Amino acid sequence: MNQNHHIRRNCLRGILIFSLILAAIITPAAAGEKFLYGSPDLRVAITGTNEFSPGEEATVSLRVENTGLNTVKIVRSEIISREDNPNTAKMAVVGLRSGSAPLTIKTDDQMIGDIDGGESATASFTVQFDEDAKGGIYTVPVSIEYTYLSSAEQHSQDYIQYFYDTKVVQEELQIIVKPDVRLLVTDIQTEAINVGTEGYVTITVQNIGSEDARSATLKIERSGTSPLIPTDASAYIGDFTAGSTVTRTFKVAVSTNAEPGDYPLSVYAEYKDRNGQIKTSDPRIFGVITGGKIEFTAISPPAVVSPGQKTIIDVEYKNIGDAPVYRATARISAVDPFTSNDDTSYLGDLAPGETAVARYILNVDSGATEKVYGLDSEIRYRDSLDNTQISKTMKVEVEVVPREATIPPVLIAVILIVVIGAGYWYYRKRQ
Numbered sequence: 001m002n003q004n005h006h007i008r009r010n011c012l013r014g015i016l017i018f019s020l021i022l023a024a025i026i027t028p029a030a031a032g033e034k035f036l037y038g039s040p041d042l043r044v045a046i047t048g049t050n051e052f053s054p055g056e057e058a059t060v061s062l063r064v065e066n067t068g069l070n071t072v073k074i075v076r077s078e079i080i081s082r083e084d085n086p087n088t089a090k091m092a093v094v095g096l097r098s099g100s101a102p103l104t105i106k107t108d109d110q111m112i113g114d115i116d117g118g119e120s121a122t123a124s125f126t127v128q129f130d131e132d133a134k135g136g137i138y139t140v141p142v143s144i145e146y147t148y149l150s151s152a153e154q155h156s157q158d159y160i161q162y163f164y165d166t167k168v169v170q171e172e173l174q175i176i177v178k179p180d181v182r183l184l185v186t187d188i189q190t191e192a193i194n195v196g197t198e199g200y201v202t203i204t205v206q207n208i209g210s211e212d213a214r215s216a217t218l219k220i221e222r223s224g225t226s227p228l229i230p231t232d233a234s235a236y237i238g239d240f241t242a243g244s245t246v247t248r249t250f251k252v253a254v255s256t257n258a259e260p261g262d263y264p265l266s267v268y269a270e271y272k273d274r275n276g277q278i279k280t281s282d283p284r285i286f287g288v289i290t291g292g293k294i295e296f297t298a299i300s301p302p303a304v305v306s307p308g309q310k311t312i313i314d315v316e317y318k319n320i321g322d323a324p325v326y327r328a329t330a331r332i333s334a335v336d337p338f339t340s341n342d343d344t345s346y347l348g349d350l351a352p353g354e355t356a357v358a359r360y361i362l363n364v365d366s367g368a369t370e371k372v373y374g375l376d377s378e379i380r381y382r383d384s385l386d387n388t389q390i391s392k393t394m395k396v397e398v399e400v401v402p403r404e405a406t407i408p409p410v411l412i413a414v415i416l417i418v419v420i421g422a423g424y425w426y427y428r429k430r431q
Helices: 002-026 409-430
Strands: 032-038 042-047 057-066 070-076 089-096 103-105 110-115 120-129 136-156 159-177 183-191 198-207 213-222 228-232 234-240 245-254 261-272 278-280 284-290 296-298 303-305 310-319 325-332 338-342 344-350 355-364 372-382 388-390 394-400
Touching: 042 089, 042 136, 042 159, 057 089, 057 110, 089 120, 110 120, 183 261, 183 284, 198 213, 198 261, 198 284, 213 228, 213 245, 228 261, 234 245, 234 261, 296 394, 303 310, 303 355, 310 325, 310 344, 325 355, 344 355
Parallel strands: 303 394
Antiparallel strands: 032 070, 042 057, 057 120, 089 110, 089 136, 103 120, 136 159, 183 198, 198 245, 213 234, 213 261, 228 245, 261 278, 261 284, 296 310, 310 355, 325 344, 325 372, 338 355, 372 388, 372 394
16 A cells, blocks of 8 residues: 555646646746837817917817837747837927917926827926917927837847937917907097096097907907996997997096006997907997096185174185186075175186186174184085086185274264355355
8 A cells, every 4th residue: 555655646746847847848948029120190179179369378188199110020039028119109209380370388398208109198388379360270399209219239148238329399379369359549528527537538449359340349358446437328330340440439437536657447349249249349448538527716815894793705715726617606605693694606617727706795783703714615616527516615705803993874964064164155155
């Protein structure tokens, strides 16, 4: 029994050794591989839209695809496998140029790394389109510089030498600038634009875009916190072809809290494009010179009155503002110790710097304290747009002084009779 077991074990050992020897004879050494033919083949395209508007800042994304193939491969035991395939584009750099297109490239050339055959990579560029870019199709150059394995020389089983070349691919892509209406303000005229009043702003605008606007309406609007507030803000202009010019007038109010200066307004157009779609042009800001307030001051010296008297006083007013006024009427507020039955006076039209005199009747209470009083006064007038306005309240000074001593009327009459009688007596005596 033990002898049979020993024989069986020796047989198994012999079979195992034979199998190992056979495997060593049949299996070759580990094989290497190399490609005889193949190189990168790069193509580039814009991902996403290629349509942009004048004045727009946009991101243009370029996708670079490597369609290069390795067509012949050799596998041998004595070959050392290459670390790089010949169809791999290594250390690729993408550059975008403006060419003759109306745009500015704000991004430098982009490194996108290695691109194996059948793979792709993306480079993004920030592009600023010119404000005055004309609508149309433009060609922009793209360059792709990369390194690739051009050949490899194997000198022995453990030594291989690589040879790399650099190549630059030049491509052209199309970018579309969409036609639109763009406004250029060529002239600004104002009428009666003063702080606290309404006036007219007349602007001339030109369509410097490449789109012919249809059924267009020109509109103005307040710009930010500007004190200029349009009150009649739109004007129909109809067809507004590229290159044409229109002039329209708008009514604008100026805040009472503003100071004289140059303030902004915005203008834009609403229109139908060539496809019948409603569009709005980009707003354009223009400046409007605003004059100062319409103001008055009383320049006459204090009027002098006495207690218990009815006195006619004259007050001279001056237009110290920046605009004329029309049909002005002055009013004084008589308060204790004064009363008046005639507290208004017509001044008429007053240009800046002109003066006019108002006449009032004041009754002074007999118990009035002797001092200088300040009575409120204001002027109601019409502005250049025939709107009724009221000036700020100003002070008119009235001084109450002691009443002068006077001769009673009866005594005056007696004296007159005596004088006349004496004269008659003297005349008769001479006769």
